[in-house]
Amino acid sequence: MKPVPAFPVAFLALVLSLAPPQVVRLAAQERPELEAVRGRVAPEVSRELTVLVNDAARRGLPASALIDKALEGAAKHVPPALVIGALRELASTLRQAQSLLGGDPGHLRYVEGVAIALQRNAPPEAVRRLAAGASPREDLGATMNVLADLASRGVAPATAENVLLAWRAQGADVDALRRIPLVVTRLIRDGALPAQAAQAVEGALRRGGPPESVGPPAGVGPPRGRPPGRS
Amino acid sequence: MRRYGALAFTLLCLAHVNPIRAQSLATWLEAGAGESRWSSTAATSASLRYGMIGLRAEIDPPGLLAAHGRGALGLGGDGNGAAGWWNGEAGVSIDHRGHPVRVHVAASVWGLGYRQGWRYTAAGARLAPMISWQRGGWLIRGRGEVNAGGWSQQTVVLAGPPVVVPAPVTFPASELRRESGKLLLAGGAVDLIHARGPVWLRVSPAGYRGSGRAHDAWQSAVEGELGMASGSVTLSSGVRWFAIHQATESRPPRAVAVRLHARVALFDDWAVTLNADTRPWDPLHGVLRGTYAQLGVEWRWLARPLEPRSLATLGAWTGEGRAVRFRLPAHGATSVELLGSFTAWQPIAMRRTAAGWEANLVLPAGTHQFGFLVDGEWHVPGDAPGSVEDGWNRRNATITIPERSR
Numbered sequence: 044m045k046p047v048p049a050f051p052v053a054f055l056a057l058v059l060s061l062a063p064p065q066v067v068r069l070a071a072q073e074r075p076e077l078e079a080v081r082g083r084v085a086p087e088v089s090r091e092l093t094v095l096v097n098d099a100a101r102r103g104l105p106a107s108a109l110i111d112k113a114l115e116g117a118a119k120h121v122p123p124a125l126v127i128g129a130l131r132e133l134a135s136t137l138r139q140a141q142s143l144l145g146g147d148p149g150h151l152r153y154v155e156g157v158a159i160a161l162q163r164n165a166p167p168e169a170v171r172r173l174a175a176g177a178s179p180r181e182d183l184g185a186t187m188n189v190l191a192d193l194a195s196r197g198v199a200p201a202t203a204e205n206v207l208l209a210w211r212a213q214g215a216d217v218d219a220l221r222r223i224p225l226v227v228t229r230l231i232r233d234g235a236l237p238a239q240a241a242q243a244v245e246g247a248l249r250r251g252g253p254p255e256s257v258g259p260p261a262g263v264g265p266p267r268g269r270p271p272g273r274s
Numbered sequence: 275m276r277r278y279g280a281l282a283f284t285l286l287c288l289a290h291v292n293p294i295r296a297q298s299l300a301t302w303l304e305a306g307a308g309e310s311r312w313s314s315t316a317a318t319s320a321s322l323r324y325g326m327i328g329l330r331a332e333i334d335p336p337g338l339l340a341a342h343g344r345g346a347l348g349l350g351g352d353g354n355g356a357a358g359w360w361n362g363e364a365g366v367s368i369d370h371r372g373h374p375v376r377v378h379v380a381a382s383v384w385g386l387g388y389r390q391g392w393r394y395t396a397a398g399a400r401l402a403p404m405i406s407w408q409r410g411g412w413l414i415r416g417r418g419e420v421n422a423g424g425w426s427q428q429t430v431v432l433a434g435p436p437v438v439v440p441a442p443v444t445f446p447a448s449e450l451r452r453e454s455g456k457l458l459l460a461g462g463a464v465d466l467i468h469a470r471g472p473v474w475l476r477v478s479p480a481g482y483r484g485s486g487r488a489h490d491a492w493q494s495a496v497e498g499e500l501g502m503a504s505g506s507v508t509l510s511s512g513v514r515w516f517a518i519h520q521a522t523e524s525r526p527p528r529a530v531a532v533r534l535h536a537r538v539a540l541f542d543d544w545a546v547t548l549n550a551d552t553r554p555w556d557p558l559h560g561v562l563r564g565t566y567a568q569l570g571v572e573w574r575w576l577a578r579p580l581e582p583r584s585l586a587t588l589g590a591w592t593g594e595g596r597a598v599r600f601r602l603p604a605h606g607a608t609s610v611e612l613l614g615s616f617t618a619w620q621p622i623a624m625r626r627t628a629a630g631w632e633a634n635l636v637l638p639a640g641t642h643q644f645g646f647l648v649d650g651e652w653h654v655p656g657d658a659p660g661s662v663e664d665g666w667n668r669r670n671a672t673i674t675i676p677e678r679s680r
Contacts, residue, residue, distance in 0.1 A: 079618060111615040111618075111619070111643075112665075114618055114619040115615070115619045115643075115664065115670075116666070117619070118613060118619035118620070118621075119652060119664075119666065119668070121666050125665075125666055128665070129664075129665035129666065132665060133665075155640065155641065156640060156641035156674065159641045159643065159660075159662060159672060160641075162662050162663070163660065163661075163662045163672070182639070182676045182677045184640060184641045184674060185641075185674045185676040185677075188641060188660060188672065188674045191660070192659075192660065195661070197408050217676040217677075220676070221588075221674075221676070236408075236413055236467065237408065
C-alpha cells in the first residue's frame with residue numbers, strides 16, 4: 044500500500060481544528076448515522092455528538108450507542124448540558140469496554156453490550172478475564188450482562204466469574220445463560236446468601252445439569268411435619 | 275443423645291406439579307416413618323413411633339404477594355397404645371425483594387393436634403415481619419414473630435393411686451378432665467451472617483416470651499420467658515451443606531439445643547439429608563425438650579425455570595430477529611407507551627389486554643434499553659430486568675437478545 048503523505052493529513056487536521064464549528068458539523072453530518080438525530084436534539088448536543096461520533100469512528104467504536112443516548116435524552120426532555128455529560132460518560136465507558144475486550148476484532152461487535160454491563164456495575168477485571176477466555180462464537184454482550192445481573196444480586200466478582208466459567212465448561216448454551224440469574228434470584232429469595240446461591244448454580248452446571256437442578260438452601264424445604272417432641 | 279436418643283428414617287417423595295402460568299404453583303408430597311422421644315423431667319419421658327404423610331403447596335405468582343399452605347398427618351403408637359398427630363398452616367406473604375434491602379412480611383393461621391390417650395389441640399395466627407440488608411459478604415437480618423391463639427386438652431386422670439400388688443398393675447376409676455387456655459409467643463432475633471469463601475458464620479441473639487401448654491406424658495403446663503442465644507457454622511460447596519447450629523436458653527435450667535444438618539447431592543435432583551436435633555421446650559407446638567435424628571432422601575423436580583415478573587418475554591426467531599412480547603401490568607393507566615433504543619426512543623402505543631398493556635416487536639440480537647410512558651410519565655418497575663441508571667437519575671430496563679445459535 045502506498046504510504047499516505049504526512050504533510051497533507053496534518054494540514055487537513057490543522058484546517059479542521061481552526062475552522063468554525065459549522066464547517067466541522069457540515070463535514071461530520073455526512074456520516075449517515077447522524078441523520079437520525081437531525082431536528083430531534085438541541086444544537087449544542089448535536090455538536091458534541093458529532094465530535095464524539097467522529098472520535099468513536101476513528102477508534103473503531105460503534106456510534107449507534109452515542110446516537111441512541113442523545114435520542115433518549117431528547118425523548119426524556121433532559122436539559123442539553125446533562126445530555127452532553129451523559130454522552131461523554133458513555134463515550135468513556137465504550138472506550139473502557141473496548142480496552143477490556145482486548146484486541147480480538149471479533150469481540151468488538153459486543154462493545155455496546157459490554158458497555159451497558161459496565162454501567163450496570165459488572166466488575167471490570169472479571170469482564171477482562173472472561174473476554175480473554177471467550178470463544179469467537181460466544182455473545183459477550185449476553186455473558187457480561189449476566190455477570191452484571193449476578194453482581195446486582197450481591198454475588199462477589201470471583202464467584203460470579205466461576206459460575207460463568209462453569210456455564211462455559213458445560214457448553215455455553217445461551218438459553219441456560221439467561222436462566223442463571225433467575226435461579227440465583229430464586230435461591231436468594233428462599234433464604235440463601237448470594238454467594239451460596241451462586242455456588243449452588245455453579246455446582247449444578249459443573250455436574251452437567253441445568254441451572255435449575257439445585258436443591259433448596261440449608262434450612263429450607265422439607266421436612267415440615269412435626270410429630271410430638273419435634274418442633 | 276443419652277436417654278433421649280432417637281432415630282428416624284424418612285423417605286421424602288416430592289411431586290412438583292407443573293405450574294399453571296409457568297411457575298406460580300408448586301406442590302410437594304412427602305411420606306416418612308420415624309421415632310421421636312421427649313421429656314419434661316429426668317424421671318418422665320414419652321416416645322412415639324409414627325408413619326406420616328404431608329402435603330405442601332406454594333403459590334408464587336409474579337408480584338409481591340405469595341401464598342403457602344401445608345399439612346401433615348402422622349399415625350403411630352408406643353407401648354401405651356395408638357397415637358396420632360396432625361398439623362397445618364396456611365398464609366400469605368408480601369415480599370419486597372429489593373437489593374440490598376429486602377422486606378418480607380408473612381401472616382398465617384395454623385393448627386395442630388396430638389392424640390395418645392389424651393388429646394391436645396392448639397390453633398392460632400402468626401405474624402412474622404423480617405427485614406434484611408446485605409452488603410458484600412454480610413447479611414444483617416432482623417425478624418420478629420407474634421403468635422396468638424389457644425390450646426385445649428382432654429386428659430384421663432386417675433381417681434386414686436394405682437394398686438401395684440399383686441402384678442399386673444390395676445387402676446382405679448378414671449375421669450376425663452378438660453382444660454383450655456391462651457397461647458402466646460412473641461419475640462424476635464437479629465441475625466448477623468457473614469460469608470467467607472465456603473464458610474458461613476451466623477450469630478443470632480434472640481429473645482422470646484411465651485406462655486402455653488407444653489405436654490409430656492403427664493401433661494404439664496409451661497409458662498415463662500424463653501431467651502435464646504444461638505450461632506451456627508455452615509460449610510457449603512455447591513449444593514452440599516454441612517451446618518451445625520447451637521442455641522442455649524438464657525435462664526436456668528439452661529438447655530442446650532444443637533442441630534446438625536447435612537445435605538449432600540448425589541445426582542442432579544437427588545440428595546441425602548441428615549438432621550439431628552436436641553431442642554428446647556416449645557410452648558408454641560406444645561412440646562418439651564426432646565431429641566430426634568433423621569436420615570432422608572430428597573427428590574426435587576423443577577419443570578421449568580422460575581421467572582420473575584416478566585416485562586419482556588422472548589419468543590421465536592424470525593428472519594429479522596427475535597419476537598419479544600412486552601407486557602406491563604399497569605391496570606389503572608389510561609395510556610401506556612413503549613420506547614427504547616430499538617424504537618430510536620420514539621414512543622409506540624401499547625395495547626390494553628386483560629393481563630395489562632402489551633406490545634409485540636421483533637428485535638435484533640444485542641443489548642437494548644427500554645422503558646414505558648405511563649400516562650405520559652417515565653416508568654420502569656423496580657424489579658425490572660437489567661435495571662440500569664440512565665445518567666439522569668432515572669432507570670432503564672435492559673433486554674439482551676443473544677445471537678442466534680449457529
